[in-house]
Amino acid sequence: MKSDSLDLARARAETPAVRNVLHFNNAGSALMPDPVHQAVLGHLQREAEIGGYEAHDEAIPRLEAMYASLARLVNAAPDEIAFVENATRAWDMAFYSLPLKAGDRILTAEAEYASNVIAYLQAAKHRGVILDVVPSDPEGAIDVAALERMIDANVKLIAITHVPSQGGLINPAEEVGRIARKHGIPYLLDACQSVGQLPLDVEALGCDMLSATGRKFLRGPRGTGFLYVRRALVEKLEPVFLDLHAATWISEREYTIAPDAKRFENWESFVAGRLGLGAAADYAMGFGLEAIAAHNRHLAAQLRAGLEDIPGIKVHDRGREKSAIVTFGHPHLDAETIKQRLRAQGIHTSTSSPDYARFDLGRRKLPPIVRASPHYYNDESEIERFLGAIRAL
């Protein structure tokens, strides 16, 4: 299926680095488009010219607009959005603020991301919380029927990763949301790899909290991310960390907490990055997330089909619905060697290893695998060049 509605020529013209590198590492950190780069550089320039606080004051309307842009990106309200420096801390601010206690159960999926699982294990170790991993269906996605069967009165959180970083799966996040809502259980969605790659709508997803990063498929600057928390839940969550931005010291022995999602932020942050993140959200919406997703599906399908035709190469992606993250192994060369050999040719990939996803790659007994993640500014000729480079290995 070809995606005719995406303005590929514009996407490539505004991503000058495509002339120098073949960048299939968008699941790691994408190439920033010019408008995002300019938003960051422009602010850094003003900081150099007039000082950080003064440049901040000038940027206040644009900084406020960032909340509106991120809200529009995920169909939320601006007061439900917090700027956080990365997806992990965004997720942490939600997770560690939940009042989980001994005997409470968390349900997650096998494809869960390492940092999230480490946090569950820490809650299990220190608070007696119980972690239960929902089995996968035959295609590797969370088995939603099994999820529903595992629910009882002790389940206090459902938390999954939408698009895992270690393979091509898209988890059925909306179906999970329907079950979470039906049973009135808070639902935390890690959308780190889906934001900017797929249309996201927190109402349709049915999630109460959603964490995302700037630098991956959203094409924002490094050191940026955000958290969405549903308004009805915001006031119920007292963040584990508070500062004079998230709270106000109103009398000697009292403080009040910000009424909106800013309670999950802290005062000092990467202001140029905030502007870049807002610009990245606007930029993606300018192309349209449906058009981006369609182009990515097309490229990823071409890449998987081409890899499968190369003798010895094994594609490891699972899932009925697949993302633009393509993973594979070679019969003789390890993943790191392949990554380095490609890098020497200006071709950018990454690797995924079992310690990033022990319930997934670990249980499948896979060694580190190569991860190639194209995005909508890539084209078919780059896929062909990439396949040629793999054949030549």
Ligand SMILES: Cc1ncc(COP(=O)(O)O)c(C=O)c1O
């Ligand atoms: C699924 C998933 N969640 C969370 C993260 C963490 O994101 P960040 O590095 O922005 O904290 C990653 C990063 O690779 C990821 O792939």
